[in-house]
Amino acid sequence: MLDDFFTRALVAGIGLALVAGPLGCFVVWRRMAYFGDTMAHSALLGVALSFLFEINLMAGVFIIAALASLALLFLQRQGALSTDALLGILSHSTLALGLVMVAFMSWIRIDLMGFLFGDILAVSRLDIAMIYGGGALVLAVLAWLWRPLLTATVNPEIAEAEGLRPERARFVFMLLMAAIIAIAMKIVGILLITSLLIIPAAAGRRFAATPEIMAVAASIAGTLAVVGGLSASLHFDTPSGPSIVVAALCLFLVSLVRAPQWQRSE
Amino acid sequence: MTLHIVALRYNVCDTGWQEREARMLQFMADSGGMLVEMENAGVRRSGRWLVRGVDLAVRRGEIVTLIGPNGSGKSTTAKIAIGVLKPDEGTVRRKRTLKVGYVPQKVTVDWTLPLTIERLMRLTGPLEDAQIAEALAAVGIAHLARAEVQRLSGGEFQRALVARALARQPDLLVLDEPVQGVDFSGEIALYQLIREIRDRTGCGILLISHDLHVVMAETDTVICLNGHVCCRGTPENVIRSPEYLRLFGTRAGETLAFYRHHHDHTRLADGRVRLADGTIADHCDAPCDQGMEEQVAEKHDAR
Numbered sequence: 001m002l003d004d005f006f007t008r009a010l011v012a013g014i015g016l017a018l019v020a021g022p023l024g025c026f027v028v029w030r031r032m033a034y035f036g037d038t039m040a041h042s043a044l045l046g047v048a049l050s051f052l053f054e055i056n057l058m059a060g061v062f063i064i065a066a067l068a069s070l071a072l073l074f075l076q077r078q079g080a081l082s083t084d085a086l087l088g089i090l091s092h093s094t095l096a097l098g099l100v101m102v103a104f105m106s107w108i109r110i111d112l113m114g115f116l117f118g119d120i121l122a123v124s125r126l127d128i129a130m131i132y133g134g135g136a137l138v139l140a141v142l143a144w145l146w147r148p149l150l151t152a153t154v155n156p157e158i159a160e161a162e163g164l165r166p167e168r169a170r171f172v173f174m175l176l177m178a179a180i181i182a183i184a185m186k187i188v189g190i191l192l193i194t195s196l197l198i199i200p201a202a203a204g205r206r207f208a209a210t211p212e213i214m215a216v217a218a219s220i221a222g223t224l225a226v227v228g229g230l231s232a233s234l235h236f237d238t239p240s241g242p243s244i245v246v247a248a249l250c251l252f253l254v255s256l257v258r259a260p261q262w263q264r265s266e
Numbered sequence: 267m268t269l270h271i272v273a274l275r276y277n278v279c280d281t282g283w284q285e286r287e288a289r290m291l292q293f294m295a296d297s298g299g300m301l302v303e304m305e306n307a308g309v310r311r312s313g314r315w316l317v318r319g320v321d322l323a324v325r326r327g328e329i330v331t332l333i334g335p336n337g338s339g340k341s342t343t344a345k346i347a348i349g350v351l352k353p354d355e356g357t358v359r360r361k362r363t364l365k366v367g368y369v370p371q372k373v374t375v376d377w378t379l380p381l382t383i384e385r386l387m388r389l390t391g392p393l394e395d396a397q398i399a400e401a402l403a404a405v406g407i408a409h410l411a412r413a414e415v416q417r418l419s420g421g422e423f424q425r426a427l428v429a430r431a432l433a434r435q436p437d438l439l440v441l442d443e444p445v446q447g448v449d450f451s452g453e454i455a456l457y458q459l460i461r462e463i464r465d466r467t468g469c470g471i472l473l474i475s476h477d478l479h480v481v482m483a484e485t486d487t488v489i490c491l492n493g494h495v496c497c498r499g500t501p502e503n504v505i506r507s508p509e510y511l512r513l514f515g516t517r518a519g520e521t522l523a524f525y526r527h528h529h530d531h532t533r534l535a536d537g538r539v540r541l542a543d544g545t546i547a548d549h550c551d552a553p554c555d556q557g558m559e560e561q562v563a564e565k566h567d568a569r
Contacts, residue, residue: 029376030376147389147391150389151390154375154379154386154389157368158368161368161440205380210380210381
């Protein structure tokens with residue numbers, strides 16, 4: 001069954017969507033969209049360094065994305081610049097550094113477009129194993145972390161006072177973000193990873209009465225987007241990553257139309 | 267015997283155990299039901315002391331109220347007590363396995379997060395349906411269990427936060443201005459509820475308020491802060507006005523009591539104070555009632 005490239009793409013994409021749903025909800029709730037984007041952009045630096053030191057690509061991306069988030073936390077503590085400006089600096093400088101390094105490594109041919117926008121149709125069996133193995137791990141850790149992370153999202157002081165250790169939850173959440181970026185890079189590409197986190201979660205908001213339902217709804221919306229986007233990609237011969245994101249956008253727009261009362265209550 | 271066993275367990279990896287053990291035993295000995303104890307605690311941020319030199323203790327069954335003007339360090343002091351802030355100076359000791367129920371001064375839930383009151387109640391730990399229903403009924407919002415928190419009024423949300431903190435049956439309940447936005451009759455009912463909870467469960471309560479208002483009848487100890495401890499004692503000592511207490515305690519439903527505290531000294535950046543006569547001291551040692559004007563206004567029942 002997995003001999004067919006389209007089936008492999010489908011299986012890989014659905015696996016990613018299932019993990020991205022709950023994680024993406026936290027990105028939305030915690031207003032970390034730009035933060036996720038910054039970590040994703042740093043992935044290209046990870047790619048370049050992986051080639052330079054000849055280490056596993058996913059491992060390299062994971063390490064660099066995690067380091068980027070740590071660097072951001074450190075700079076935030078210094079308090080010299082606003083978080084917004086820091087994100088802008090870190091996001092684009094890591095991306096640019098990656099591009100420059102790749103240009104210097106003339107002895108390696110790198111499919112830059114594949115890394116930036118994804119190459120889901122070249123997914124191998126090993127990739128699928130990595131996605132489901134890594135994805136299961138990410139979901140398991142997230143389930144274990146759910147209560148402290150959710151409480152810290154509502155109010156970190158309540159979490160701290162009532163013994164849920166919000167700082168630890170936040171740190172582990174960063175690692176999960178780095179992990180999903182490493183996993184997702186091949187599917188949708190560095191520039192589109194955050195959209196797969198945020199858009200399905202936003203589409204799921206309308207159908208959810210509790211955080212847990214929203215997480216499941218986001219996973220379902222993501223799965224629909226992957227199936228729809230890949231089918232359209234095959235049919236219209238469009239690039240796969242962007243097609244998935246466009247499909248997710250359509251789902252989000254539909255959820256908006258169906259819910260005119262979906263407004264800020266204040 | 268017990269001392270021996272505890273000591274043995276520690277001495278393998280920890281050389282400072284003797285001192286710490288002695289301190290802990292001392293703490294246990296003179297802490298009849300002590301929940302949290304702060305000694306000379308202070309927190310500074312960017313070179314400025316938010317609060318300094320605070321001694322504070324809350325025991326089981328005791329209600330301690332922190333009062334003081336804006337920026338006087340009430341919230342900071344409470345956060346030091348429950349470990350949200352680490353003191354830069356002084357010490358804090360908490361009962362081991364202290365279970366805290368906390369209502370912060372301000373909670374805003376992002377509108378993208380779907381959260382009903384019912385789900386909010388279970389935020390930091392599992393609860394039975396009956397416990398949730400009971401707590402919500404106690405604060406008067408039983409009918410709102412399935413409402414989204416973003417759609418509540420300020421007073422309703424505040425009640426929900428109090429209910430959440432109560433329902434987890436804490437050893438120590440910390441309420442940072444719990445009645446903000448709550449209407450007047452609800453305010454009195456909430457304070458009575460807080461005392462009831464104390465009477466029934468024997469938990470300790472650390473309460474923060476702008477001023478004494480209705481709080482004082484329910485309070486065992488009042489600590490008045492202005493960056494440092496200005497004065498402390500029973501409400502009777504803090505306000506030596508029997509008439510005030512009588513009016514206040516017995517006719518709370520019909521009487522509005524105004525209490526003003528005019529600070530006759532200024533707090534300096536290093537935590538010291540400039541007194542009214544211009545001298546500078548570490549603390550304002552003046553008894554509280556010297557710096558205070560009391561005014562009691564009785565609003566008779568309109569009937």
